[in-house]
Amino acid sequence: MIASGHSSTRLLDGAVLVGLALFPLLMPGYLDLGTRMVILTLFALSLDILVGYCGLVTLGHAAFFGVGAYAAGIFAIRVWAEPVVGLVVGGAAAALLGLVSGAMLLRSRRLTLIVLSLATVLIVQEIANKMNWLTGGADGLPGISMRPVLGQFSFDLFGRVSYTYAAIVLAVGFLAFRAVVDSNFGKSLVGIRENETRMHALGTPVGGRLRMAFVMSAALAGVAGALQAQVTQFVSLNVVSVELSGEVLIMLILGGAGRRYGAFLGAPLYVFMQDYLAREDPANWYLWIGLLLLAIVFLAPGGLTAWTGALARRLPWRRP
């Protein structure tokens, strides 16, 4: 628990949570956008465990987001429309997929891992597409109507409850993420990322650790997907697409992978740009985002938090 014991880190962690709480007061007219930012931040955070801390690059993370969304949506329609229970169901379904696919994926690295992750998301998408009677197929899954959260707070038209609910879930998710990456377990993941052979030689059960991390990451992504299904009251095939898997990777990289606040910076910025640019110039949205990616790769590897981190180290009171 060295990192979170550091006073400035604890301060920043607190600032993130305060920021989440202050958003509705500062921008009351943008709650829908804010909710979207919160959900995608949670999704990007889950991917960070794999990409940032384990050093595994995948292009199939939307498989878990999508399974979580479908599981929560179907559970709400057919069994019980209680939101919090629905989150647990979504997370558990995604964790199960993570357990199975992790066993298959994690024997490979680099390109083969990318191919296998792409295949996973395509299989899930095709299953969701073909099981019309359960998922609604290409038309999507309509008719999700959630009960009040914990029987107390019903979802309102202005999105106040949606935002608060999503923000609390993100805050809990961040605390869980923090506990994982700051633990010895999290440190061993970083060790594996830096030098797998050496960790193996040190006696770390590399395969078991990675599978564990994979399941955790899948579960968190599933919760994010469930949240999206509940808040938008609709699930479409887009939640299990290669495109979404690529987008969440971009969000994470934009902020910085493996840098604790990367997801909190990248996801909101991406959603904001998408909202702004797609409104001004929808045809060229992908041109701008592509150019931005190339700029990050060549000019700011490590993302925005690497920049701000380098900036912060230059501040006078941080000098040794």
Added chain:
Amino acid sequence: MWEFVDLLISLTFYGTAYGMILYCLAVGLSVTLGLMRFVNLAHGVFAMTGGYLTVTAMSRLGFAFLPAVAVSVVAVGALGMLVERTLCRRLYSAPILEQVLFSIGLIFVSSAVARYFFGPLAQPIELPAWLSGRIDIGVGVFPAYRVFLIGAGAVLAFAIWAGVERSRFGASVRAAVDNRRMAESVGINVNRVFTICFGLGTGLAALGGSLGADLLPIYPGYPNDYLVYFLIIVAVAGLGNLRGAFFVALTFGVSDTVVRYFLPDLGRILILLMIMAVLSYKPHGFAPKTHA
């Protein structure tokens, strides 16, 4: 009974034609991935560019089919060398994540540019008269275009085999793959070998994109939507295993066609599951050696 045999023959035929195009597209990628260990997910960008160039040369400039293909292969190969010299080279020692991001960025930009110039719809290609008829090849009457694809793929496979396994340049490529420092110390200019290989790989992509334009239509989503097919073939064959890529591409083309015919609903899922099983059992594919 004979009807069933006929059906199997024609499914195999169509599958082989499809597999040949996939081979053409994947083999270039296998060169790039196996030699440079550069995870280039943007391979389809060069195939799409080649396709657009061929279509434009034919419809706007009045080129015949084969000269148009030749021009686009040379042009895209040159473009590939330029991209390698200016951009890719800087990422060889970067983490795989940066290479993936670079590829995605390139895909996004090129799709947007393609949409700007050609619109969102697929570009129809005017096949010449000698390719649009049907011909009898002994076991049945088949579209001349598909017969041409199979012939062209076979010639290409032979040319690549002769070029990589039987030539001096091929030997220096293999030396650079096996041990870069050693290859440099015996006087091979590895940087130049890399540039030429990247040009070859992108040129082959353009060839596949152009020849296959009637089978895999050229549209802005091309680099993204077909990516998984090239990657599957390269990964199952093993990176840099060029001969393997040929057999894997044909097997994939035929089995995909057959399974989709008999099981239209579950076919895609089944094929993908089979590929996952193969790759988790053999993470390095069927390559004799393990690279990347």
